[in-house]
Amino acid sequence: MKRLAWASLFWATSAMAAPGAWVDGVLPVNNPPVMPAVDLPVSLPRANPAHEAWAQQTPDQRLVYNVVTPQILPWPSSLPKDATAPAVLLVPGGGYQFLAMDNEGFDVAKRLDKQGVRVFIVKYRTLPLPDSFAGFKNALAGLFQRGERPASDNRPYAVADTQAAIRYVRGKAAALHVDPAKVGILGFSAGAMTVLATTQANAVDARPDFVGMVYGPTQSSDVPPKAPPLFAVIAADDRFFKDQDLSLIHNWRLSGSGVEFHLYSAGGHGFASQPNGTTSDAWFDQFALWMKASGITAKSDRK
Template identity: 30%
Template sequence: MMNQNIRLIFQTIIFLLFTAILQAQTNNLIYLWPDKVPNERMEKQLPVQTDNTSGNVTRITDVTNPALVVFKPEKSNNSGVGILICPGGGYNILAIDKEGYEIAEWLNKLGYTAFVLQYRVPNKQLGALNDIQRAIRVVRNNAKKYNLDAEKIGLIGFSAGGSLCARASTRFTIDSYPKTDAIDQLSCKPNFSMLIYPAYLDKGKDRSITPELVLSNNIPPFFIFGTADDPYGNSSLVFTQALRDNGTPIELHLLPKGGHGYGIRPGNIAAETWPNLAKKWLLER
């Protein structure tokens, strides 16, 4: 009984903190779809926080009203770069703090404006693609508002979020939803893409590149980081090989250990390594 009470108290604290974060971010929230959400049968509602807080991770699901949470740096680096963040979660949930808000705070410290994408889950991969294409256009449309260069809008994604970034970075010539307004006339092509322990990129025959990922001669440059002991590690290797064969600028880093889902939290060699490499790569862009 005591353990159950402690767990209930802990979950209540986490929920209150999560609610406080959402309330604090209300003024920095951009809903992607002013009217009907394409390919969505559910009514718009707030996302649901799951009961699973293992690993001290806040997970949300039942996203039906996709949005961007804006994180502006206290001191901009004046690069004009804006970065959309796609948390992972197997297209079932979003690890919204570990692979979203915490990444945004790191980017803010580097002077970048960041946008955490709350894309549709669970099991709505087409909807997720709709959302990221729209999100890129929305950020591009608001570039002046956030002192950004409309041609310096990039992506960073983790696990399934890495899959989503790869899809957006290879399928930008194919509209996944009907155009509805002037924003949809803008390009949904990202200017660069960073994939951190990406998953689901090797769904082709004999674990080859996922057929959905269409490679052309104007794919944006990629930064990819993974580890050899990651159960999804083949995704990084297969996708990198395909990009290399395509002549796309690509930088791959593969550590022997680190596993999967480590985010940017200390205590994991991979989590402590990729940020500095990504920081350098961004500066070189």
């Protein structure tokens, strides 16, 4: 991938407000949400003495940081218990400093559940930060207010964890009532970066069958062989990616694979579950329609 694309994504976070506007208001979460979770095998070990912790950006937007143990969180399905269905693995963003678990995880999962798919949230490892809430706030201030770059690249660890999640879902397809030929990933911001890198890695047993990227990279010449169908959306005023060209979309299309791309006139960054009165509000309905039109989900899926 071209250097510009990686550099831009490395700065991507899921904050709704402009940099510097929300760090002081972030609060610790003393009772993090309890969800069924499965620990994933770690194929790329990394020492991190910190403890996982949660914070909230707003009362309905929670973040998790210092994720040490990668996990997959199966979303409680409203499908018939024994119905076999496609799987969508959600990969939240957060600049690799945290994961936006409500905006790009739980809230999206609730909507996806109605589309005839089984949903799994990938809780991948984040960058090691100081083992305290004060340390977490200072790290965020460094990113948002002081413009400091993280000291290390978390992308290889996030990719390893996402690959492990794909292997888990596909390997347990019968027990999870998942169609092993319809296991896709949908990522946001840094999660979209992870989705792209996972797809580009093209590992035989961790290759997604369809790919979704929401406010992620649009610039790259690296398209994997026999690339899976791609759905991508971004706003023209996205503060992290507006200087990128659309070479990824162009090259993906030239590869012969299916591409659905939406460039919204406005919407900013982080609009996953945050309607703001722009055409970007339509992204989820368009993703759902794309899955139906592509034959991933059935035409008779619920609304």
